[in-house]
Amino acid sequence: MSAVFAPAQAAADLGAQWEEKLRSGYLDAGLGHHRAPSIAAAYYAHLLRDEAEQAGVPDPESLTPAEHRLLKAWALAHGMPQEVAQCLPTAIFEPTPSWGLRNTGGVGRRTADLAARALREVRTYLDQRVRQEAAQELVRDLLTEHAPIVAIGHSLGSVVLYESLWRKPYPKVDLLVTLGSPLALPKGVFDLLDHGGLIVRGARPPGVKRWVNLAEVGDLIAVPRPLSDHFDGGHTDDVVHMAQVDCHTMGMYLSCGMVAAAIAPYLAAPDELTSAAAAD
Structure with missing residues (x-):
């Protein structure tokens, strides 16, 4: 093909x-x-593709400042307290249950990973004219x-x-x-x-x-x-x-x-x- x-x-x-x-x-x-x-x-x-697929699941160290801001806005929209949101992305990606997973109806790390990938793709689209x-x-x-x-x-x-x-x-x-x-x-x-x-x-x-x-x-x-x-x-x-x-x-x-x-x-x-x- x-x-x-x-x-x-x-x-x-x-x-x-x-x-x-x-x-x-x-x-x-x-x-x-x-x-x-x-x-x-x-x-x-x-x-x-070359932006949205890099590293598969975004690792905290690989997030750009714009991705950090989008992730924080997403967490705040879910009702995450400011003081917890300041700790992102660790509060989302940690493998043990965190505030974000407990309070947004998440079913575990897989759900947080899905959210992270989706948000990165959104950011790629919006940032690159x-x-x-x-x-x-x-x-x-x-x-x-x-x-x-x-x-x-x-x-x-x-x-x-x-x-x-x-x-x-x-x-x-x-x-x-x-x-x-x-x-x-x-x-x-x-x-x-x-x-x-x-x-x-x-x-x-x-x-x-x-x-x-x-x-x-x-x-x-x-x-x-x-x-x-x-x-x-x-x-x-x-x-x-x-x-x-x-x-x-x-x-x-x-x-x-x-x-x-x-x-x-x-x-x-x-x-x-x-x-x-x-x-x-």
Whole structure:
């Protein structure tokens, strides 16, 4: 497989995996008689890879000052006291139970490691303008090619998708779904969101008719909550109760009946081939 073909193949593979998960979600919602939509996936990991993958799980000594600040903002959003947050990242990464793990619904070191990796990827995207624009261009190309009725953004993908929807000409989407989103995280994400040069804060993208945000109760990345406290536009917040260890993955969310129930009314046309676009 050539390097040029790899990203396209990765996107196709992701789309197929997510379609299977969404079919499970339709069954979970009692919608088995409906055909789950096909999904066009945006794959941009190769655009962030050399930064986002360095050292695997970030070690305390490898974090940049910007990553330290984002990690602290994340901990404070979870209610961690200032005096404990000052001790980060040790308070998050230590293998024994710490304040952070005990008080955020974490299930152990694996959960903290997942949070650290996700936050590092977010920081890479926000800090490097060239990479940021390349990821947005890829997402916008996907939206232009498929003109989806529903656009789904998960984790960092919710940030990339949100900013992409603020680029003129504003893509028109009937339903925007954000899953496990850190969009409202202050002093690390929310304050840095790019609205296409406009000075606005917490606004719904102009081409989006309705916005639904879903967050699993144990998802450490989806803070602060609810998202509607920080964004205008009449969108809906719901809490998902999956009680699973992998409570931040795209697959977990798509297999949830609440996600299927939010999407299905917009995708009733039986002849709809490419109905949803997703960014993770």
